Structures are given as structure tokens and as C-alpha cells.
Amino acid sequence: MDDSSRSRKKGAGALPMAETRVEYARLMSQGITNAEACLQLKINRRTGMRWRFGRTVKQGHGHGHGRTKTYPPISMIAPSIISPRYLSEAERIQIADGVHAGTTLRQIAAGLGRSPSTISREIRRNSAPRSGRYAPHAAEIRAAVSRKRPRQSKIAGSAPLRTAIETLLKEQWSPRQICHQLRIDFPGQPEMHLVHESIYQALYSPHTSGIARGMTAHLRTGRRGRLPRRTGSARRSRFSGPLLDQRPAEVDDRLVPGHWEGDLVCGAFNRSAIATLVERTTGFLMLVHLNGKHDAVSVRTHVGNAMSALPPHLRKSLTWDQGSEMAEYQQFQDDTTIPVYFCDAHSPWQRGSNENTNGLIRQYFPKGTNLNLHSPERLAEVAAKINTRPRESRSWEPSGRHFDRLKEIARI
Numbered sequence: 001m002d003d004s005s006r007s008r009k010k011g012a013g014a015l016p017m018a019e020t021r022v023e024y025a026r027l028m029s030q031g032i033t034n035a036e037a038c039l040q041l042k043i044n045r046r047t048g049m050r051w052r053f054g055r056t057v058k059q060g061h062g063h064g065h066g067r068t069k070t071y072p073p074i075s076m077i078a079p080s081i082i083s084p085r086y087l088s089e090a091e092r093i094q095i096a097d098g099v100h101a102g103t104t105l106r107q108i109a110a111g112l113g114r115s116p117s118t119i120s121r122e123i124r125r126n127s128a129p130r131s132g133r134y135a136p137h138a139a140e141i142r143a144a145v146s147r148k149r150p151r152q153s154k155i156a157g158s159a160p161l162r163t164a165i166e167t168l169l170k171e172q173w174s175p176r177q178i179c180h181q182l183r184i185d186f187p188g189q190p191e192m193h194l195v196h197e198s199i200y201q202a203l204y205s206p207h208t209s210g211i212a213r214g215m216t217a218h219l220r221t222g223r224r225g226r227l228p229r230r231t232g233s234a235r236r237s238r239f240s241g242p243l244l245d246q247r248p249a250e251v252d253d254r255l256v257p258g259h260w261e262g263d264l265v266c267g268a269f270n271r272s273a274i275a276t277l278v279e280r281t282t283g284f285l286m287l288v289h290l291n292g293k294h295d296a297v298s299v300r301t302h303v304g305n306a307m308s309a310l311p312p313h314l315r316k317s318l319t320w321d322q323g324s325e326m327a328e329y330q331q332f333q334d335d336t337t338i339p340v341y342f343c344d345a346h347s348p349w350q351r352g353s354n355e356n357t358n359g360l361i362r363q364y365f366p367k368g369t370n371l372n373l374h375s376p377e378r379l380a381e382v383a384a385k386i387n388t389r390p391r392e393s394r395s396w397e398p399s400g401r402h403f404d405r406l407k408e409i410a411r412i
Contacts, residue, residue: 320340
């Protein structure tokens with residue numbers, strides 16, 4: 001062993017076994033026992049056991065004094081993968097060898113294929129603060145800490161921004177709608193602008209963002225954390241009717257108003273329901289009170305009355321799913337002159353506007369509640385709230401404003 005290696009090891013201690021730990025974790029994931037892995041890697045079995053199960057080390061002396069440091073199992077430590085443009089631990093070892101051997105910075109840089117300024121900056125930033133000595137392992141730790149660059153989030157650092165967000169959340173606005181409105185309310189103030197994901201993260205981590213706890217209750221779902229996506233249970237088709245391939249082509253483009261999508265929002269044990277109607281072009285919502293029943297006759301009667309009150313040029317078709325509540329669609333067509341078309345079985349995305357709006361409605365009428373307790377006036381109030389929200393899918397124009405303009409024009 002040369003003098004430079006002896007000098008480096010004396011000050012920095014044994015070199016870290018980063019590559020060996022990564023290889024040990026790979027062998028462990030393959031089901032290899034500790035004894036076999038340690039034999040292959042030529043390490044002590046006790047070392048392998050510490051890596052595999054973790055350990056707690058007490059630092060300090062005396063009973064009840066000092067502190068403990070916990071090293072987690074190696075399976076819980078993700079391997080550090082950084083860009084090649086950053087110096088690696090192996091390169092820092094070569095830098096330390098060169099410095100201790102008296103090699104110039106330009107020679108060290110040439111050997112590593114790096115710029116001399118990179119080597120100079122590395123030694124200046126990551127040497128020991130007191131002694132000024134450059135130790136590779138300590139330099140690697142300092143560089144890792146610097147790369148994290150922890151900083152306070154924009155929401156946590158701005159009380160006016162938090163107030164604006166909380167105010168609109170209490171109005172049941174979505175994070176997307178809030179972000180769009182902030183750009184309108186605070187033009188030229190980038191400190192008040194952000195993306196909707198920042199609001200979601202702030203809501204799910206109120207202890208770091210400063211957002212008041214419990215504000216997730218104002219979200220459409222009311223959840224306090226994210227849930228993985230999952231597929232819903234499929235429903236059986238109970239009867240057949242005119243499908244979407246028989247529907248006029250103009251419906252698909254959403255350019256011609258007057259085509260509607262409908263469905264039921266059901267309460268606890270499917271014993272109560274509200275009919276929802278969404279106009280495809282504007283996204284305008286109507287909530288229909290069913291007077292405590294949601295059988296085929298009640299749906300035909302109440303939905304028919306609601307749509308018959310519309311101007312003729314705004315009641316051209318109705319698209320429904322294959323639920324039995326629309327079993328009397330032929331009588332509905334005779335009464336209202338509005339043709340009814342049905343989605344394919346198990347294809348709710350074919351009524352995308354209605355499905356999305358039903359999610360908004362659940363914010364006011366949660367699942368598992370008795371919907372018969374809500375009066376027609378309450379339904380009209382909720383529909384008005386949703387219709388006055390800015391909608392991203394409609395260039396941030398409220399659905400109600402667009403629909404009111406259409407009511408004033410002649411038949412298209």
C-alpha cells in the first residue's frame with residue numbers, strides 16, 4: 001500500500017461498500033440466503049445480517065444518555081441513481097488520491113475527463129469546513145445533501161395564496177378551476193400562480209403546506225389521500241333499444257346544441273334517486289326531482305316534464321345508459337318527441353359529460369345518503385352552483401352563461 005492510500009484511509013476510515021451493498025440487495029431479491037450472499041461477496045455474515053434486517057446503534061455513553069441512530073434494512077434503501085454529469089463516489093476517491101499525492105488540479109481533471117473548474121469547485125464546496133481536508137466519503141454525503149435543495153413550497157410561504165385557495169375550495173371549486181381563476185384574479189403576479197397538482201399535494205400534506213386541516217372535505221371526492229385507479233363493477237344489460245350507431249352524427253361533434261345525456265344518481269341501498277341531465281355542447285346541468293320514486297314510469301314522467309319545458313331547438317335527443325329506469329323510452333319519445341339512444345353495455349364513457357357531472361354532484365349528495373330528503377328547490381340550488389362554475393372543457397366559461405345565450409337564439 002502506497003503512502004497516499006495509507007494517508008487517505010487513516011483520515012477517512014474504511015471505504016464505503018456501496019457497490020457491494022447494491023449487489024447484496026440484488027442477491028437478496030433473488031431469494032438467496034444470507035450465508036450464500038456473504039460467501040459470494042466475501043463479506044462477514046454479521047455484516048449481511050445488519051444489511052438485511054437493519055440495526056440500531058446507541059451513540060454516547062452512560063445510562064440514559066446519548067442518542068440512537070437507526071439504519072433501515074437494505075430493501076428499504078433505494079439505490080441512488082444520478083446523472084453522469086455529477087461526480088460519482090469513485091471519482092471523488094480519485095480526486096482525494098490526487099490531492100493527497102500533490103497532483104495538480106489540471107492533471108486530476110485530465111485523468112477524469114472533467115473540466116479543471118469542476119475539480120476546483122468540488123474541493124472548495126465539499127472539503128471539511130474546519131480542517132479544509134478533502135475526504136471522498138464525507139464529500140459524497142455533502143454533495144447528496146446539496147442536491148436535495150430543500151425549499152418551502154409556494155403555498156406554505158404565501159398567506160394570501162393560501163387564503164385565495166381556501167376561499168374557492170369552500171365554494172367547492174376544483175383545483176384546476178382554482179388555478180385558472182388565480183391567473184385571472186392576479187394577472188402579472190406569478191407568485192400567485194401555480195398548477196393544480198400543487199394544490200392537491202398541499203391538501204394531502206397540510207402539515208407542510210399551511211393549508212387548514214379538513215379542507216379535503218371540500219373536494220369532489222372528499223378523500224384525504226390518493227387512491228389507486230380501479231375498474232368499476234359491470235352492470236347487466238336488461239333491455240335493448242336504439243344504440244349510439246343510430247344516433248345522428250352531429251351529436252358526436254358537440255357543435256349543435258340540444259343533445260342531452262342522462263342518468264340516475266342513487267342514494268343508500270338504491271332506495272332514492274335524482275335524475276341528472278347534461279347538455280353536451282354547453283355542459284349545462286338539470287337536476288330532476290323524482291318525488292320519492294325512480295321506477296320507469298316516474299322517470300319517464302318527471303324527466304319528460306323537465307325536458308318538455310325547454311325550447312324546441314334545445315331538446316333534440318337524449319342518450320341514456322341501459323338501466324331499467326328508461327324501459328319506457330318509447331312512451332317517452334311519444335310524449336316529448338325527443339328520440340332516446342342507449343350506450344353500449346358496460347360503456348359509461350360514452351356518456352362522458354354526464355358521468356363527469358355526476359361526480360361533481362356527489363360533492364353535494366354523497367353516496368349512502370337518503371336523496372328523498374332533498375326538495376326540488378335544493379336540487380335547483382345545487383344545479384345553479386355547478387352551472388356557475390368555470391369549466392375547463394368549455395374554455396373556462398360557466399355552462400349556465402353559455403346555455404342562457406342559446407335559449408335566446410332561434411332554432412339551429
